[in-house]
Structures are given as structure tokens and as C-alpha cells.
Amino acid sequence: MSTRIELLDYVKDPRISRENYLRSVDMRRPWWIPCSIGFSQATWSKYREKLEDIVARHPLIFPEFKRGSVKFDDFGLRRRGNRFVDPWGCVWLFLADGLQGQVVEHPLRDWGGLKDFSPPDPDEGIPVEGGPTTPWDRIEDSVRSARMDGRLVSIHMPHGFFFQRLYYLRGFQELMKDIAVEDGRLYELIGILEEYYMELANRVARLKPDIVYFGDDLGMQYRMPISPEKFRRLVYPSYRRIFGFLRDKGIRVYLHSDGHVVEVMDLLVESGVSTLNIQDRVNGLDNIARICRGRVCVALDIDRQKLLPFGSPSDIGSHLERSVRILASRDGGLIFVADVYPDVSLENIEALCRSLEEVIQLHLEL
Numbered sequence: 001m002s003t004r005i006e007l008l009d010y011v012k013d014p015r016i017s018r019e020n021y022l023r024s025v026d027m028r029r030p031w032w033i034p035c036s037i038g039f040s041q042a043t044w045s046k047y048r049e050k051l052e053d054i055v056a057r058h059p060l061i062f063p064e065f066k067r068g069s070v071k072f073d074d075f076g077l078r079r080r081g082n083r084f085v086d087p088w089g090c091v092w093l094f095l096a097d098g099l100q101g102q103v104v105e106h107p108l109r110d111w112g113g114l115k116d117f118s119p120p121d122p123d124e125g126i127p128v129e130g131g132p133t134t135p136w137d138r139i140e141d142s143v144r145s146a147r148m149d150g151r152l153v154s155i156h157m158p159h160g161f162f163f164q165r166l167y168y169l170r171g172f173q174e175l176m177k178d179i180a181v182e183d184g185r186l187y188e189l190i191g192i193l194e195e196y197y198m199e200l201a202n203r204v205a206r207l208k209p210d211i212v213y214f215g216d217d218l219g220m221q222y223r224m225p226i227s228p229e230k231f232r233r234l235v236y237p238s239y240r241r242i243f244g245f246l247r248d249k250g251i252r253v254y255l256h257s258d259g260h261v262v263e264v265m266d267l268l269v270e271s272g273v274s275t276l277n278i279q280d281r282v283n284g285l286d287n288i289a290r291i292c293r294g295r296v297c298v299a300l301d302i303d304r305q306k307l308l309p310f311g312s313p314s315d316i317g318s319h320l321e322r323s324v325r326i327l328a329s330r331d332g333g334l335i336f337v338a339d340v341y342p343d344v345s346l347e348n349i350e351a352l353c354r355s356l357e358e359v360i361q362l363h364l365e366l
Contacts, residue, residue, distance in 0.1 A: 007031075007032060007060065007360070007361070008059060008060055008063075010031065010032075011032070011059070011060055011063045012059070012063045014149050014150045014151040014152075015150035016031075017034075017063070017151075017152070018150060018151055018152045018210070020032060020034065021034050021152055021335075022152075022210060022252075023332055024297060024332040024333065024334065024335055025211070025252055025274050025275050025297045025332075025335075026252075026274075026297075026332070027294075027297065027329075027331040027332045027333045028331070028332065029330055029331055029332060030332040030363075031361075032360045032361050033324065033328065033334055033335065033336060033359065033360050033361070033362075033363055034335045034336070035061055035335070035336040035337075035338075035356045035360060036061075036335075036336070036337055036338070037061060037062070037338045037339075037340060037352065037353065037356075038337075038338070038339045038340065039051065039339075039340050040098055040099060040339070040340070040341050040342070041074065041075055041076075041078065041097075041098035041099075042096065042097060042098030042099050042341065042342045043098075043340055043341055043342050043344070044070050044072050044098075045072050045073050045075075045097065045098055045342075046342045047346060047349075048072045050346055051346070051349070052067055052070070054346065054349055054350050054353060055353075057350075057353070058353040058354070058357065060356075060357050060360065061353050061356055061357065075097050075098050076131075077092075077094065077130070077131055078094050078097065078098055078099060078100065078101065078130075079094060079097055080094060080095060080096055080097050081093075081094065082094045082101075083104075084101070084130065084131070086127065086129075086130065086131070086132075087120035087124075087127045087132070087133050088107065088119065088120060088127070088165070088168065088169065089107035090103045090105065090106060090107060090168045090169065091103065091104055091105035092104070092130045094130075099341075100129075100130055101130055103168045106167075106168065106169055106170055106171040106174075107169060108169040108170050108189070109170060109171045109174055111183075111185050114185055114188065114189065117189075117192070118192075119192060119193070119196040120133065120196075122196060122199035122200050122203065123136070124136075125138070125139065126139065126155075126156070126157060126158065126200060127158050128158055129158045129159040129160045129215075136203065139155060139207070140207065142155075143155065143207045143209060152210050152211065153207075153208075153209040153210045153211075154209055154210060154211050154212070154213060155204050155207065155209045155211075155212050155213070156212075156213045157197070157200065157204075157212060157213060157214045157215075158215070159215030159216075159217075159256070160215060160216060160217065161197065161214055161215065161216055162193060162197070162216050162235060162238060162239070163216050163217075163218055163235055164216055164217055165193060166186075166189065166190070166193070169189065170189075172225075176225065176226075179226050179230050179234065182230075182233075182234075186234070187234075190234060190235075190238060193238065194238040194241065194242070197238070197242050198241065198242060198245065201242055201245050201246055202245075204246070204251075205245070205246060205249045205251060208249075208250075208251070209251060210251070210252060211251065211252040211253070211254055211274070211275075212246055212251055212252070212253055212254065213254045213256070214243075214253065214254065214255045214256065215255070215256040215257070216255070216256070216257055217257055217258040217259055218231070218235075218257045218258075218259060218261050218264065219257065219258060219259020219260040219261040219279075219282065219283075220259050220260060221259065221260060221282060222260055222282070223260055223263075224259070224260060224261065224263060224264065227263075228263040228264050228267070231264050231267065232264075232267060236264075236267050236271060239255075239268075239271040239272070240270070240271045240272060243255075243271050243272035243273060244271075244272045246272075247272045247274070252274035252275065253272055253273050253274050253275075254273065254274065254275040254277060254299065255268060255271075255273045255275070255276055255277065256277040256278075256299075256301075257276075257277070257278055258279055258301070259279065259282060260282045260283060261278060261283060262283050262284070262287050262291070265278070265283070265287070265288075265291045265292065266291055269291070269292060269295055269296045273296060274296065274297060275296065275297040275298070275299050275335065276292060276296050276297070276298055276299065277298075277299035277300075277301055277335075277337055278298070278299075278300070278301060279301040279303065280300050280301060280302060280303050280319075280323065281303040281305065281306065281307070285322065285323060285326045285327065286326065288300070288326075288327060289326050289327050292327075293327055293329075293333065294329070294331075294333065296333070297332065297333045297334070297335060298327055298333060298334055298335070299335040299336075299337050300323055300327065300334065300335065300336055300337065301337050301338075301339070302319075302320070302336060302337065302338040302352070303319070304338070304339055304340070304341060304344075307319055308338070308340065308344045308348055308352065309341075309343040309344050309345075309348070311348070313347060313348060313350075313351030313354075313355075316348060316351045316352055316355050317351065317354075317355040317358065320336070320355045320356065320358075320359045321355075321358075321359055321362065323336075323359075324359050324362045324363055324366075325362075325366070328362070328363040328366060329363060329366055330363060330364060330366055332363070334363065336356060338352060338356075340352070
């Protein structure tokens, strides 16, 4: 698998791609570094056919892409000014077409509502952050289809599933006060969330996926909003129970977290994750290597604040090469993830795709 043409044949084979991905996660000497680029709906709406042209030129990164498969202006709920009440009773407001909204009304801002509060019905499906619930029959169909095709069998839990859900329910300022004094009602709410996600985990485990994805943004720009000690007492035990249950069933766990999480990175590894998706710039490549290299697969979130919108094409290439040399090995343990928003130029999108292709097998030289 040393040449571009040969590698393309393998990347397009779903069974080989699945095996390569799992080899990367398990650190069993993958043939190439898995890469994924996601474009927000706002990005598709801005660039349209020009973005299609770039994606079509890079089948190594987008092996399943077909022209005409994207509806450029299909914003769904994410239309400016739209309001949506999610299954938890949180009210979302969308401020820009094609981008995620924010919670503006919190059902438990007053603790008086806790006595009558109940989470969504786990039998209905898996809730989507800022969206409706995905019913189990659709999830089961997706699992069945992936298994029949030989693709990676994955199930996505909602982004913002735990720590973020606490402040979606309470409001950020109120939650910070609760954490500061460790209000007993906060422990009660944490228990409700934990039991709810254990119910979902039980149902997910019956479907025997390869991997389950979780997302929970724990960090801010330069620090965490709560101390590592508070995280260990309040959030970590639930993570460990939920993730540990799935790992005991032979299911891999992928955790995404935006922001600076250096102080709890060790705890995230210990909680039972197989893959840790964290941001490069705010955490630092050297810190990530020191704590994670060889212990857990790192799905490196390529900097979307400065590098992609404001860096040069050569900056992007240099950063990706440096990331491989610091974090990767022949054994694997590295995946590249990039989310692209409308502030990134077409030139830099092209450079991102090209640079990923150039480093996709660089780990074999280490």
C-alpha cells in the first residue's frame, strides 16, 4: 500500500477502511492514518459547486462522495431565528443559517422544577443535540446496513451529553454556583443523567457496534470552567461507569471534547475511552503526546480558530507533518479530524485536503 493509486483502491474498500480505522484505534499498525473533514451546512451554502469540485478531486479523503449528494441550502432546524424545544425541555435559538444554536431557556433554572423533572424516554431513541430524537428503528437500520456493507458500525450518542447537558438544564452561571458549593440537588441531577445514559448504553450494547461516539465540551480557551478536583468528584464517576460498561461489552468508546482539557486528560484516558478527540492548539501537541501517546488513540481536531481560517497553505502542511511526527507511530494511535466553517477559504480547504493526502502514510517512516 505504498503508492497513491494502490492506497486509493484500499481506501475505497469499506471492509479494509473499517479494519484500518480499528487498527488505528487499537494501535495495531494501520496502513494509513484515518482522516475526516466535515463541512458545516453554512460552508456548503457559501461555496456550493466550488466546494464540490474540491471534494471530488480528493477521493483519498472523501472516498464515498458523489456529486449532487449535498443539498446546499438544507438547513433544517438550523435557520436564523428558529426556536426549538428539545426532548429535555431546553429551548434552542439558532442565530445563523446552517450553524448550531444555543440554549436560551433552561427548564431547571429554578431547582423547584427538579421534583417533577424526568429525562426523555430511552425507548424512543437517542436525542440529538439541538434536534429531535433519532428513533431506534432508524439506528438499527443504520447498524444493519453498515454491517452488511462491511463498513464501520458506529452509533452516536448526543453531543453535549453530560457536563454540557447540566448547564443546558440549569444555565451556565447557575451550574457554576452549584458546583462551587456542591449543592445536593446537583448530585441528584447527575444521578438522573447517569441512569438515563446507562439505559441508552444498555440498548446500544445490544446492537454490538464497533464504536460509540460521545461528545462533551469540557474546556474553555485557556482553562477549564471547573477545577480538576471538581471534575473528578462530579463528572468522572459517571463517565467511568458509562464508558466502562461499553468497554466491558467489547465496544470501543470515542469521546470528543472541545477546549483546554490538559488538567483532566489523564482522567479522560482513565475513564475508559478508546479514542480521545481533542483540539490541538488549545491543548498543545507536546502536552497531548506526553499524556496520551501510546495510551489512547488521539483523534486530533485540527485548529479551526487560527490555522484553517488565517494560516497559509504551507502553515497547514507544516502543522500536519509536525503532528504526525509528534503523535504518531507505526503502531498507530492517530486520526485526523477537521471541521470546516465558512471563514475558511477555498484555497485553504484545498491545502487541507492535499496536506492530509501527503501525510496519510508518513507514520510508516517513523
